Amino acid sequence: MRLVLLHGLTAFGGPQAHLAMMMKTFVKQTPYITEKELMEYNAFCQLLPGASSTQTLTLIGFKRGGVPLAILTLLVWILPACAIMGGLSFLVNYLNGESLNIFRFIVPMAAGFLIYACVSAFPYSVNNTITLVIAFIAGLVTFFFFGRPFIVPALIVAGGVVTNLSRKRIPQVAVRPGKIQWWNIWLFAIIFIFAGIFSELARKNEWQYRKPVNLFENTYRMGSLVFGGGNVLMPIMYEQYSVRPDEVKEKNPNAIKIDKGEMLTGIGMVRAMPGPVFSIASYTGGLALKDMGPSIQVLGAIIGMVGIFLPSALLVLFFFPIWNMLKKYSVIYRSLEGINAAVMGIMMGSTVYIMKDLSIFNFQSIALANLGVLLGTSAVLIFTKIPAPVLVGFCLLLGYFLK
Numbered sequence: 001m002r003l004v005l006l007h008g009l010t011a012f013g014g015p016q017a018h019l020a021m022m023m024k025t026f027v028k029q030t031p032y033i034t035e036k037e038l039m040e041y042n043a044f045c046q047l048l049p050g051a052s053s054t055q056t057l058t059l060i061g062f063k064r065g066g067v068p069l070a071i072l073t074l075l076v077w078i079l080p081a082c083a084i085m086g087g088l089s090f091l092v093n094y095l096n097g098e099s100l101n102i103f104r105f106i107v108p109m110a111a112g113f114l115i116y117a118c119v120s121a122f123p124y125s126v127n128n129t130i131t132l133v134i135a136f137i138a139g140l141v142t143f144f145f146f147g148r149p150f151i152v153p154a155l156i157v158a159g160g161v162v163t164n165l166s167r168k169r170i171p172q173v174a175v176r177p178g179k180i181q182w183w184n185i186w187l188f189a190i191i192f193i194f195a196g197i198f199s200e201l202a203r204k205n206e207w208q209y210r211k212p213v214n215l216f217e218n219t220y221r222m223g224s225l226v227f228g229g230g231n232v233l234m235p236i237m238y239e240q241y242s243v244r245p246d247e248v249k250e251k252n253p254n255a256i257k258i259d260k261g262e263m264l265t266g267i268g269m270v271r272a273m274p275g276p277v278f279s280i281a282s283y284t285g286g287l288a289l290k291d292m293g294p295s296i297q298v299l300g301a302i303i304g305m306v307g308i309f310l311p312s313a314l315l316v317l318f319f320f321p322i323w324n325m326l327k328k329y330s331v332i333y334r335s336l337e338g339i340n341a342a343v344m345g346i347m348m349g350s351t352v353y354i355m356k357d358l359s360i361f362n363f364q365s366i367a368l369a370n371l372g373v374l375l376g377t378s379a380v381l382i383f384t385k386i387p388a389p390v391l392v393g394f395c396l397l398l399g400y401f402l403k
Helices: 002-010 014-029 035-046 052-094 097-103 106-125 129-144 151-163 183-205 210-225 230-247 260-270 277-288 294-326 330-356 365-383 388-401
Strands: none
Touching (some): 002 014, 002 388, 014 035, 014 330, 035 106, 035 330, 052 260, 052 277, 052 294, 106 388, 129 330, 183 294, 230 260, 230 277, 260 277, 277 294
């Protein structure tokens, strides 16, 4: 749990960079899982709605200690980020550009982590001509369509289909049927249905505390249906809380509304924070209920956290045992080769996409500093055993002192 907590406090850069840091922390530094397992977990989670990096880390805990350790891992991972973002909902009006300078080298650092992940995972993901082609095409598509909601799942499925066209490898073996634990998918469905029912009742009957009920339904629905990670979640939240209330003002005058400027500030801030990007739900939850007093605002941050992460956890813990049984069939097992190659391409495309925005070759002082951080981070990760949190701390100090 100490490693998970450190990871939660220092994992900057979004899902792709989180995967790279997991490679360093949970594969190289302390071998809880192998490179192959980590890439498989990540590929599987990309096929599900919700926070993929959170689901991947939850599966690492699940492998080591079953459902109890998976839940504990999830909580230790999300609590730091959600506490920070929930706290920022109280401080949003006092933030300025100077306070963010400490994070100025986080993006080049994240790119350095991605380079390290590509170097580490490449031998396990690309080992023949077809996987090389899949990785190359997936990288190009990711670069040109970065952030589109269904690009990642579509590439993963396509990669699996391509390598399954050949039936020469991995013959069919007998598979013993396994027992499926249905409780979590039933719990997921029951919460989804009742949240919708109570939210509508609260709206129609103008309950005194209708906003907390509506808030939970909104965030639980988003956590259940959003594909594509935080880059897709944030525009949906902006539309839900800052645009739609004006459009339905006559029909629903008491709808949850968040000022557009405050919402955009949170969207910018969460990218500079450690931990999952989905932690923005704690920020929006706090702002959604701030007019009801400080104690209810804290409750709003908690509701946002629970609502956004609970469906991700229930879905991944239900479908992963099924996936483990299915992958023993040759049709699925052959697909894993293409799936891993597609994930490799997605990582490479994401790395290049992030690097293009750094302006590292215009020979200005800040651009040269970005280049130094990027190359230095990747070199230290590849050639030394220095832990990832040390690198993160150094980059934060560099941002603070380098004016």
